[in-house]
Amino acid sequence: MSIDPRETHRQPASQGSRIDPYVGSYAARAQGMVASEVRALFAVASRPEVVSLAGGMPNVSALPLEDIGQIVQDVVAQQGATALQYGSAQGDPGLREQICEVMSLEGIDASADDVIVTVGSQQALDLVTRVFVDPGDVVLCEAPTYVTAINTFAAFQADIVHVAMDEHGVVPEALDEHLTRLAAAGRKVKFFYTIPNFQNPAGVTLTAERRRRVLEICRSHGLLVLEDNPYGLLRYEGEACRALRADAPDNVIYLGSFSKTLSPGFRIGWALAPAAVRAKLVLAAESAMLSHSTFNQMVVGRYLSTHPWREQIKDFNEMYRERRDAMLGALEALMPAGTTWTRPQGGFFVWVTLPEGLDAKAMLPRAVSERVAYVPGTGFYASDEGRRNMRLSFCYPTPDQIREGVRRLAGVLKSETALRDTFGTTSTAPSGGNDTPSPDLP
Amino acid sequence: MSIDPRETHRQPASQGSRIDPYVGSYAARAQGMVASEVRALFAVASRPEVVSLAGGMPNVSALPLEDIGQIVQDVVAQQGATALQYGSAQGDPGLREQICEVMSLEGIDASADDVIVTVGSQQALDLVTRVFVDPGDVVLCEAPTYVTAINTFAAFQADIVHVAMDEHGVVPEALDEHLTRLAAAGRKVKFFYTIPNFQNPAGVTLTAERRRRVLEICRSHGLLVLEDNPYGLLRYEGEACRALRADAPDNVIYLGSFSKTLSPGFRIGWALAPAAVRAKLVLAAESAMLSHSTFNQMVVGRYLSTHPWREQIKDFNEMYRERRDAMLGALEALMPAGTTWTRPQGGFFVWVTLPEGLDAKAMLPRAVSERVAYVPGTGFYASDEGRRNMRLSFCYPTPDQIREGVRRLAGVLKSETALRDTFGTTSTAPSGGNDTPSPDLP
Numbered sequence: 001m002s003i004d005p006r007e008t009h010r011q012p013a014s015q016g017s018r019i020d021p022y023v024g025s026y027a028a029r030a031q032g033m034v035a036s037e038v039r040a041l042f043a044v045a046s047r048p049e050v051v052s053l054a055g056g057m058p059n060v061s062a063l064p065l066e067d068i069g070q071i072v073q074d075v076v077a078q079q080g081a082t083a084l085q086y087g088s089a090q091g092d093p094g095l096r097e098q099i100c101e102v103m104s105l106e107g108i109d110a111s112a113d114d115v116i117v118t119v120g121s122q123q124a125l126d127l128v129t130r131v132f133v134d135p136g137d138v139v140l141c142e143a144p145t146y147v148t149a150i151n152t153f154a155a156f157q158a159d160i161v162h163v164a165m166d167e168h169g170v171v172p173e174a175l176d177e178h179l180t181r182l183a184a185a186g187r188k189v190k191f192f193y194t195i196p197n198f199q200n201p202a203g204v205t206l207t208a209e210r211r212r213r214v215l216e217i218c219r220s221h222g223l224l225v226l227e228d229n230p231y232g233l234l235r236y237e238g239e240a241c242r243a244l245r246a247d248a249p250d251n252v253i254y255l256g257s258f259s260k261t262l263s264p265g266f267r268i269g270w271a272l273a274p275a276a277v278r279a280k281l282v283l284a285a286e287s288a289m290l291s292h293s294t295f296n297q298m299v300v301g302r303y304l305s306t307h308p309w310r311e312q313i314k315d316f317n318e319m320y321r322e323r324r325d326a327m328l329g330a331l332e333a334l335m336p337a338g339t340t341w342t343r344p345q346g347g348f349f350v351w352v353t354l355p356e357g358l359d360a361k362a363m364l365p366r367a368v369s370e371r372v373a374y375v376p377g378t379g380f381y382a383s384d385e386g387r388r389n390m391r392l393s394f395c396y397p398t399p400d401q402i403r404e405g406v407r408r409l410a411g412v413l414k415s416e417t418a419l420r421d422t423f424g425t426t427s428t429a430p431s432g433g434n435d436t437p438s439p440d441l442p
Numbered sequence: 443m444s445i446d447p448r449e450t451h452r453q454p455a456s457q458g459s460r461i462d463p464y465v466g467s468y469a470a471r472a473q474g475m476v477a478s479e480v481r482a483l484f485a486v487a488s489r490p491e492v493v494s495l496a497g498g499m500p501n502v503s504a505l506p507l508e509d510i511g512q513i514v515q516d517v518v519a520q521q522g523a524t525a526l527q528y529g530s531a532q533g534d535p536g537l538r539e540q541i542c543e544v545m546s547l548e549g550i551d552a553s554a555d556d557v558i559v560t561v562g563s564q565q566a567l568d569l570v571t572r573v574f575v576d577p578g579d580v581v582l583c584e585a586p587t588y589v590t591a592i593n594t595f596a597a598f599q600a601d602i603v604h605v606a607m608d609e610h611g612v613v614p615e616a617l618d619e620h621l622t623r624l625a626a627a628g629r630k631v632k633f634f635y636t637i638p639n640f641q642n643p644a645g646v647t648l649t650a651e652r653r654r655r656v657l658e659i660c661r662s663h664g665l666l667v668l669e670d671n672p673y674g675l676l677r678y679e680g681e682a683c684r685a686l687r688a689d690a691p692d693n694v695i696y697l698g699s700f701s702k703t704l705s706p707g708f709r710i711g712w713a714l715a716p717a718a719v720r721a722k723l724v725l726a727a728e729s730a731m732l733s734h735s736t737f738n739q740m741v742v743g744r745y746l747s748t749h750p751w752r753e754q755i756k757d758f759n760e761m762y763r764e765r766r767d768a769m770l771g772a773l774e775a776l777m778p779a780g781t782t783w784t785r786p787q788g789g790f791f792v793w794v795t796l797p798e799g800l801d802a803k804a805m806l807p808r809a810v811s812e813r814v815a816y817v818p819g820t821g822f823y824a825s826d827e828g829r830r831n832m833r834l835s836f837c838y839p840t841p842d843q844i845r846e847g848v849r850r851l852a853g854v855l856k857s858e859t860a861l862r863d864t865f866g867t868t869s870t871a872p873s874g875g876n877d878t879p880s881p882d883l884p
Contacts, residue, residue, distance in 0.1 A: 020718030021692070022574075022666070025632060027598075030573045033725040060526045068526070069518035076511035084502045084510070084707035086881040119561055119731040126730045130597070131472045132464075151729040155572070156469075190467060224464070250463070265526035265737040276462030283475035287593040288568045288730070289561040291881045293738060295707040439528040439733045 028135070032154050038376070041364055042437035045373030051405030053327075053392040054373040055442040056200065056348055058260050062319055067307055068263075068299075075298045087294035089286035090278075091117025091270070095301040099270050102304075103256060106232055107246035114278050116285060117292055121230055121257040121269035125149055127284045128226060128253055128271065129156045132190045138182055140192040142170050144351070144380030144389070146200045146228065147436045149193055153382075158190070160382035167342060169206030170194060172213035179221040191224040191253070196244060197232040198347025201380045201391035205345055208241055215248045223251075230257040230269075231347035233313050236321035238345045250274055258300055260348075261313050264439075266296040320348070326399035327392060330406035336413050341392075348395035351377075353388055354413065357420040360390040361435065363412060372408035379435030396442045470577070474596050480818070483806055484879035487815030493847030495769075495834040496815040497884045498642065498790055500702050504761055509749055510705075510741075517740045529736035531728035532720075533559025533712070537743040541712050544746075545698065548674055549688035556720050558727060559734055563672055563699040563711035567591055569726045570668060570695055570713065571598045574632045580624055582634040584612050586793070586822030586831070588642045588670065589878045591635060595824075600632070602824035609784060611648030612636060614655035621663040633666040633695070638686060640673040640789025643822045643833035647787055650683055657690045665693075672699040672711075673789035675755050678763035680787045692716055700742055702790075703755050706881075708738040762790070768841035769834060772848035778855050783834075790837040793819075795830055796855065799862040802832040803877065805854060814850035821877030838884045 045052050075083050090096075096112035103110055118124040125148075133139065135157035141149065143162030153160050161182070164174040175192065182189050194214070196206040206214070218225050227244045245254035257269035271281060285292075303309065327350055331341055338355030352374075354360055361376035377389025392409075394402055487494050517525050532538075538554035545552055560566040567590075575581065577599035583591065585604030595602050603624070606616040617634065624631050636656070638648040648656070660667050669686045687696035699711035713723060727734075745751065769792055773783055780797030794816075796802055803818035819831025834851075836844055 022716070022719055025574060025666070026722065027572065027574055027576045027579075029576075030722055030726070033573070033722055033729075035721070035725060057528055061523055063522070063526060065518055065522040065526075068522070069515045072514040072518055073511045076507055076514055080505070080507040080510070081503055084505060084507075084705040086499055086701075086706045088880050088882040119734070122732040123730060130469070131475070132467060132469055134469045134471075137469075148729060148732060151725075155726070155729045224467070259528075263526040263737075264528045264733075265735060267731065267733070267735040274464070277464055279477070280468065280472055280475055283477060283593075284472070284597065286881070287475075287590060287597045288565060289709065290564040290590060291706075291709070292561070293707060293709040293735060294882075295705075296735060296738065438530050439728070440530040440736075 029155050029157055036435045038361070038364065038435045039438065041368050042373065042441050045368050045437070046441045050368065050371045050373055051397055051401050051408065052373045052442045053394070053397065053402070053405050053409070054375050055396055055437050056393055057396045057442050058264060059319065059396055060263055060265070062316060063263060064307065064312070068303065071302045071306065072299055075295065075302055079298055083295040083298045085294060087291040087297065089291050090282045091115070091292060092294060092297040092301060095297045098301055098304045099256065103243070103254070103272065106229070106240065107242035108254065108272070109246070110249070110272050114272055114275055116271050116273070116278055116281050117297055118269045118271060118285065119267045119289065119292055120259055120264065121228060121255040121271075122148060122152075123285075123288070124255045124269055124271035125152050125228070127281045127288065128191070129153055129158070130284050131277070131280045133158045138187050138189040140175070140178060140189060141382075142194055142199065142202070144201055144377060144386055145193065146195060147379045149228070150380070150382050162381060162383065162385075163192070165202060165204065167204050169196060169199070169204055169210050170214065172210055172217055175214060176217045179217065179223065183221065189223060191226045192218055193226045193228065194244070195228045197229055197241065198234065198344050198349070200231070200347070201349050201375070201377070202351040203342040203344030203347060203349045205241065211241065211244055211247070215244060215251065219248065219251055225252045226255070227252050228255045230260055233261055234317060234320060235346035236317055236324055245272060253277060261316070262300065262303060262309070266300055267293075268296055268300045320395060322399055323394040323397070323402055326402040327394040327406060330403045334406055334410035336410065336417055339413065348393050350392045350394065352390045352392060354390070355417060356388070357424070358413070358416050359387045361387060363416055366416070367409060367412045370408050370412050372405045372412070374409065375436050471597050471599055478877050480803070480806065480877045481880065483810050484815065484883050487810050487879070488883045492810065492813045492815055493839055493843050493850065494815045494884045495836070495839065495844070495847050495851070496817050497838060497879045498835055499838045499884050500706060501761065501838055502705055502707070504758060505705060506749065506754070510745065513744045513748065514741055517737060517744055521740055525737040525740045527736060529733040529739065531733050532724045533557070533734060534736060534739040534743060537739045540743055540746045541698065545685070545696070545714065548671070548682065549684035550696065550714070551688070552691070552714050556714055556717055558713050558715070558720055558723050559739055560711045560713060560727065561709045561731065561734055562701055562706065563670060563697040563713075564590060564594075565730070566697045566711055566713035567594050567670070569723045569730065570633070571595055571600070572726050573719070573722045575600045580629050580631040582617070582620060582631060583824075584636055584641065584644070586643055586819060586828055587635065588637060589821045591670070592822070592824050604823060604825065604827075605634075607644060607646065609646050611638060611641070611646055611652050612656065614652055614659055617656060618659045621659065621665065625663065631665060633668045634660055635668045635670065636686070637670045639671055639683065640676065640786050640791070642673070642789070643791050643817070643819070644793040645784040645786030645789060645791045647683065653683065653686055653689070657686060657693065661690065661693055667694045668697070669694050670697045672702050675703055676759060676762060677788035678759055678766055687714060695719060703758070704742065704745060704751070708742055709735075710738055710742045762837060764841055765836040765839070765844055768844040769836040769848060772845045776848055776852035778852065778859055781855065790835050792834045792836065794832045794834060796832070797859060798830070799866070800855070800858050801829045803829060805858055808858075809851060809854045812850045812854050814847045814854070816851065817878050
């Protein structure tokens with residue numbers, strides 16, 4: 001990866017809407033809420049003739065629909081009076097116990113009292129940011145990092161500082177240097193946001209040795225770690241790592257999700273936090289949505305208690321491993337010289353670095369007209385980095401579609417390389433807005 | 443009602459947690475996120491021997507559970523691949539069309555393009571506040587108003603200004619005076635938040651004549667109206683009013699919900715907003731939760747298309763009318779002299795004003811030990827008003843329980859009055875925090 005630890009802030013793009021009578025009324029935090037022009041392309045990319053390597057949608061067609069149909073009906077029939085009523089803002093106590101069981105697979109020993117159920121782990125991210133971040137506070141993130149986390153931090157006017165990452169995850173020395181420098185500058189750093197397993201978008205995993213170092217560094221600087229782990233159980237090779245939270249219960253807020261191990265359609269994620277923080281998150285959740293769907297929580301709870309969910313995840317992992325292998329094989333066979341990529345042991349994503357002089361964002365319209373889509377790397381930085389990068393997803397298309405998509409992409413890269421060799425460089429695209437597909441696009 | 447239009451800000455109470463290592467790290471907006479001590483009382487009040495007139499839980503036991511069980515199973519069986527996948531942040535297009543049909547019952551002519559589906563209308567409130575409110579901006583509210591709206595505005599550090607209300611709803615002249623005064627003071631007022639039908643907590647409805655005046659005043663001051671209408675279709679007598687939105691599509695953001703007309707368990711609410719505002723709300727929703735549950739949206743959509751939902755609401759209204767009548771009858775028969783109350787034509791709540799010298803919050807522990815609970819009026823003000831008030835709910839208990847609850851309450855009031863006559867006044871309780879039950883308590 002070519003990763004530059006420079007710190008820059010997300011720039012708001014132009015308002016777009018010229019006749020909005022409320023343009024002078026929006027909050028400062030809303031100025032950066034603008035849709036990217038790239039998004040229109042992704043809508044085109046959802047057409048059936050396009051192979052989309054862009055989205056992060058899990059392959060829910062592998063779900064046991066008959067069992068789930070029975071479960072949802074049973075919840076209404078047997079627990080309807082509770083399931084169809086308001087719940088608490090913290091979430092269903094039974095489900096919170098089961099969540100602790102799920103987390104124990106990654107070495108976490110937690111009490112259900114310290115868990116809050118959220119609308120996907122995205123809402124947990126939002127609540128944590130809302131509780132901790134004042135305008136101008138610093139949030140540290142990996143470089144690159146999850147795009148919607150960037151949007152959430154930016155929505156609360158954080159200064160996002162990227163920390164260098166390589167194939168072993170975030171670089172501990174870079175983290176330490178940033179923290180020392182920011183402390184010297186009197187800056188308030190609120191937390192370090194990390195996706196330690198099969199990172200989105202980079203696909204890399206933080207090594208066990210680095211996990212220890214990261215925890216030491218954060219502890220010595222008195223810094224909270226925000227550990228986002230939606231893909232941890234989707235491992236296709238190698239040995240599982242202990243969660244950061246497993247070894248630092250007082251210094252880590254852990255975020256989990258059933259969106260990838262079951263279904264994103266129920267929107268059940270969670271945060272595990274030190275008790276005082278959890279209390280704040282619950283109050284924030286109440287003002288954000290009163291309570292989450294009791295029904296959905298009971299459905300997930302009943303799924304966990306009646307369905308062999310560990311076996312189900314193994315089946316998912318077989319399926320996703322085959323897709324990952326299809327992608328890595330095709331990249332190896334077809335990519336032009338000078339192109340490099342990561343080799344994820346799990347999760348959904350491969351991060352590609354293009355040959356010098358190519359611009360992944362500028363190239364996207366040409367790729368879409370060649371019937372293949374990806375996400376340009378720029379979307380995963382709060383700065384204007386990532387132009388030579390793209391994120392490729394292997395979660396949704398079939399292995400054959402993946403091979404065909406990579407073949408088309410290789411063709412685009414070859415003609416771009418030819419252009420570069422003729423003209424010195426290819427055009428570059430403007431930055432700003434959210435350069436990723438909306439959540440409902442493959 | 444004794445309503446004072448003074449403006450005061452919500453005061454944060456003490457942190458409560460003395461050993462929280464993150465106490466210095468929270469955002470300014472989180473300082474006010476504190477749980478009220480009154481909440482512990484409501485947990486006691488949920489015991490079966492207590493008649494709770496406190497909560498706002500609808501009576502979901504009246505729902506057609508068998509039909510709903512079939513609907514949820516059909517959604518999984520017939521639409522599983524879509525229902526269990528991520529959706530768009532704006533919400534399911536089919537449901538948004540159906541929401542327009544529901545709103546047409548109150549005179550609204552809207553396009554599904556301008557609707558966003560939210561996690562209850564509470565999330566819509568949160569998103570609107572997030573998009574419009576900078577710290578120190580003014581939000582105008584009725585006096586009293588919905589407690590969780592106050593919490594949400596306070597969480598975004600708004601200055602909450604209450605506008606006087608009487609039995610015909612908000613007083614237009616008071617609204618005009620506030621706006622004129624605030625403009626002269628150079629204050630930024632972001633919107634006027636109103637619950638025009640069967641207001642929570644006051645139970646009053648804004649008259650047709652005042653609706654026109656409120657719209658005129660807001661239009662002349664260039665102010666947005668935030669119309670929150672969760673109870674509009676739950677009318678037990680009199681004629682339905684047109685929604686404010688029906689007559690001012692460019693100046694009103696309308697919030698609706700299926701929590702009272704179907705079930706709060708699915709958490710489906712919505713906002714209807716002018717197009718430019720709606721676009722901002724969708725981006726804010728994406729950063730808040732990525733997308734809402736597709737499954738739940740399809741369940742509500744299928745309910746609306748396969749179940750006679752208008753007839754179902756008529757059945758609900760029969761049931762709630764009986765409960766309201768039980769409460770008004772018991773109040774009339776049993777309340778001591780000097781006590782007054784509102785007479786709601788719909789919704790869930792009656793607002794009681796106690797005799798001079800009584801304090802509803804200080805009295806609550808005694809009431810709970812007499813096995814009856816209510817919400818003290820203080821919870822519905824951002825200031826320390828409302829001490830002589832209480833909100834009584836008639837939605838959840840049966841008519842017999844309601845009569846028994848009012849009988850116990852009348853007993854408490856009589857002994858309080860005797861105390862007052864002996865000592866001049868009763869003790870007063872400290873204010874701060876959220877003086878209402880959590881959403882899962884009756």
